[in-house]
Amino acid sequence: MAPRIDYYFTPMSPWTFLGSERFHRMAAKAGAEIRYLPVDYGRIFPASGGLPVRKRAPQRQAYRLMELKRWAEHTGIPLIVEPVNFPQPDELAALTLIAADEAGADMPGLCTALGHALWVEDRVIDDPATLRGLLARHGASPDLIDRARSDEIMARRDAYNEEALAVGVFGAPTYVLDGELFWGQDRLDFLERRLGAG
Template sequence: MAAAIDYYFTAQSPWTYLGHDRFVRMAREAGAQVRVRPADYGKVFPVSGGLPLPKRAPQRQAYRLVELRRFSQFLDIPLNVQPKHFPVAADDANRLIAAVEGADGADAAFKLCGAVFGAVWRQERDIASAQVLGELLAECGLPAARLEQSRDASVQQTYEANTQAAIDAGVFGAPSYVVHGEIFWGQDRLDFLERKLRSIN
């Protein structure tokens, strides 16, 4: 039986960026069905005890930068720990990913995710900009119409449903991978996720 994975994240998360390619490879190798579920963590945090980055204690903010550098070096993934466009409003990018997932499928959404994450953490691009999002669609070979479609009420409903599903599942951070009700939080838990997928297959 193939595993089903709910992939919860928000587009500006550096940890999601660091784990994305590994997660995609892992899911494909396992033949897993992935539901790509960008969520509004501005609504997840208040019900899960989390705080947005600017409201966290200075010690936590400083240590976050240390850990980002460590993982970037360890994984050999380029990452600017203090990019020009961060913090950044991620709702438009999240809705665009949701629109692509709905119209073009998970593989197309994976590709766009990688482009969006890299835009923030490697390329110093503003993912709150409609122009940048349009450029990323083109770079991924995806229809330009998806940008306008991402503003449809139906996509907003999907985004809200993803957010509520994350809350209902007990998700509190990004990325979170949920397999048959079991949460694996963070790119540093991908080894545990891989063991879970092997046990299912």
């Protein structure tokens, strides 16, 4: 049986973006199934002791920027470490990903493209025009945005939030394999070893 990775993330996270291509390559190589679970960290953080970036202590904010620069250099990704359009709402982007997954869209491509739009191009990823363009570019119907706004898709995201809290998710991205949590793109080495040992 193919391994299954539960992938809890937000498309707004730079760490999600920095790990996206490598994570998807790794999962494909291992023949792993990915459950895409874009959750609301506005709900996760208060329940797990976390704080939004702007509410963190100055030294934590400064170190975060240093780490983003390091990881951008390490991965060769031309990341804008302080984009004008961060932070921003991500609800419509997350709901669109849920609708796209339901429709069998190119999820690795879409997830990476959303991160690229924000962290390389400094665009608003919750903007319907941005989302329609990304959907079309990855062979998905722009009409999925209408589906994303449905009560059913919104209820599904609520269920994902509850599931994330139940399994102990507190940060993005979190990869869960056989009940074991791997938090952050800097834990992909450990996830890769775990996949290889499965």
